Amino acid sequence: MLYHILAVGDVVMEPGLEHLERHLRSLKKLKKIDFTVVNGENASGVGLTQEQAWRIYDAGADAVTLGNHTFGKMQIRSLLDEAPWLLRPANYTGRAPGRGCGVFDLGAVRIRVVNLIGRCDLAWGTENPFTTADALLRADKADFTLVDFHAEATSEKLAMGYYLDGRVSALWGTHTHVPTADERVMPKGTGYLTDLGMTGSVESVLGIRPEQSVESFLGGLPGRYQSPEGPCKMQGAVFTLDSATGLCTAVERVDIR
């Protein structure tokens, strides 16, 4: 039987949240989506509040993944321990609250979601994401395994794609907020995309006001991040998975304006 999995790129600030709330349910209906994963670590710009996490969940996410800004808003800490649908990178050390892997029972199938973070130019103080993935895949059986690899370097994401090819159902990248055009089924059957893109303002630099980004590159003080007014986008991908094999048969990018 075929299942459709929707992965949505990093939701950035209030415009991203509102756009998600406005469009996620209709997209799920249109694409006959069985399970949805949304990256929410930028809902506050840097981090997310408990209220914002719940807004993403209530908008239709089955799992919310995070990344390098997991603890940008420290109040998220208790929800990380309480909400099984909220995942932070699994290769954070054991001192971090919360969990990086969740198993979701859909009745006919069990879906495992793994959140990992890259170490190239991003999170140096974490465990090795490759060997962390090995350990997680050994730990628990599921029909499908989905991986959100929150990483800066395209090389690290591609290498992880090849490393887990045939061992997970789908693997996508988040964090860079710019979608890549390399959606594919890898040689051993894993659905792959280097980066999903983002959910937020179109006329922005990764979701924030361009003037602020330019100011920081000029060497000035950009100030507190602000999101621009104007049109938004919701970017991500739909992975078609086959329960007979646990692998992927098709990947389609989506971009909802």
Ligand code: FE2
């Ligand atoms: Fe990030």
